[in-house]
Amino acid sequence: MATNGLTKLRLLITLGVIGLFGIITFALAAVTLGTLNKRLDAVDGKLLAIAAGSLTTLSTVITMTPSQNLSLVTSIDVIDVLKHLHELQSIADRANGTRAINTRGFNETLQYIKYTLSRKTNFTVIEDSFPVRDFALNSDPVFISSVNGTIKIYTFSLDLTKADFLYAKYSTGSNITDIGYVSVIPNGGCNETDWQNVISGRIALIKKEGDCSSRQRISHATKYNASGILFYNNGRSSEDLAPIKIILSQDNILPVLFLSHKVGQDLVDAILNQSSNVTVQLGIDVKSLPAFPVGNICAYTSSGNATQTILIGSHADSVPEGPGINDNGIRLK
Ligand SMILES: *[C@@H]1O[C@H](CO)[C@@H](O)[C@H](O)[C@H]1NC(C)=O
Numbered sequence: 513m514a515t516n517g518l519t520k521l522r523l524l525i526t527l528g529v530i531g532l533f534g535i536i537t538f539a540l541a542a543v544t545l546g547t548l549n550k551r552l553d554a555v556d557g558k559l560l561a562i563a564a565g566s567l568t569t570l571s572t573v574i575t576m577t578p579s580q581n582l583s584l585v586t587s588i589d590v591i592d593v594l595k596h597l598h599e600l601q602s603i604a605d606r607a608n609g610t611r612a613i614n615t616r617g618f619n620e621t622l623q624y625i626k627y628t629l630s631r632k633t634n635f636t637v638i639e640d641s642f643p644v645r646d647f648a649l650n651s652d653p654v655f656i657s658s659v660n661g662t663i664k665i666y667t668f669s670l671d672l673t674k675a676d677f678l679y680a681k682y683s684t685g686s687n688i689t690d691i692g693y694v695s696v697i698p699n700g701g702c703n704e705t706d707w708q709n710v711i712s713g714r715i716a717l718i719k720k721e722g723d724c725s726s727r728q729r730i731s732h733a734t735k736y737n738a739s740g741i742l743f744y745n746n747g748r749s750s751e752d753l754a755p756i757k758i759i760l761s762q763d764n765i766l767p768v769l770f771l772s773h774k775v776g777q778d779l780v781d782a783i784l785n786q787s788s789n790v791t792v793q794l795g796i797d798v799k800s801l802p803a804f805p806v807g808n809i810c811a812y813t814s815s816g817n818a819t820q821t822i823l824i825g826s827h828a829d830s831v832p833e834g835p836g837i838n839d840n841g842i843r844l845k
Pocket residue numbers: 569572573576580581582583584
């Protein structure tokens with residue numbers, strides 16, 4: 513821990529449910545760490561391996577040219593990674609096959625990480641807990657359009673080959689009897705200038721394009737008083753036709769659906785035809801569920817400049833369907 517780089521920098525590692533809330537942030541040396549992260553992805557064990565004791569090396573690597581020095585990557589032994597994976601598997605085996613949040617398997621995972629970090633590193637390790645609101649619907653959502661009085665009722669299905677639309681997790685409810693007019697937002701709605709012509713109280717129709725997160729688009733929609741959001745896929749390739757499952761931030765205050773490319777594009781075409789009367793109705797019946805606590809483990813270097821902190825994050829939770837993680841590093845666009 514004696515390199516020049518380290519004395520200047522502070523490191524914070526968090527292991528928890530960061531994915532729920534969007535992106536992993538690299539405060540400094542983003543390019544370097546980005547490369548590093550890609551490399552680590554190849555070793556399907558990710559930060560656990562680092563957490564278990566390779567951090568001295570990480571501090572060194574960030575001062576180097578990324579493409580030249582792979583010493584951190586080679587310092588991670590697959591055997592070591594597998595040891596942690598086996599531990600996580602045992603935890604899941606004892607806990608009904610999963611380590612998802614709000615299960616015993618998740619709590620035990622946190623204890624394992626905390627114990628390992630405390631014992632094998634010199635980090636200051638803390639566990640942090642916060643409430644997460646659960647989300648479920650009482651019934652399948654409904655989406656209806658009317659063009660000059662011709663009504664279309666679309667298909668909701670979790671089978672993406674059949675689905676015309678999906679709901680977004682943490683959407684708010686919407687009454688099917690409410691009739692909404694729609695504003696087409698250009699360029700994916702990333703830039704505030706795209707929202708200048710939105711009429712307050714209309715539902716924003718947004719194609720999945722442009723370089724920003726759903727969170728950013730939704731914050732524009734909220735600011736410009738949209739009454740809801742219809743995202744639709746961009747149709748650039750055969751992979752981009754079906755609706756997409758998205759998760760919003762828990763403080764979202766709008767009803768949000770995600771439409772297939774065809775449904776979205778047909779609506780855009782109808783709306784851009786000025787003389788047509790286009791309306792939509794969204795039926796989203798949200799269940800009211802209690803919040804539950806979720807833990808994060810944070811590990812800090814005790815030295816370093818707090819204003820130059822590098823933050824590295826990773827999931828600790830598994831999917832509900834099994835013991836593993838399948839969405840590390842995803843950033844919703
Ligand atoms: C790569 O980093 C290691 C320390 O982690 C250092 O010993 C080695 O000299 C570096 N190699 C190059 C080519 O910079």
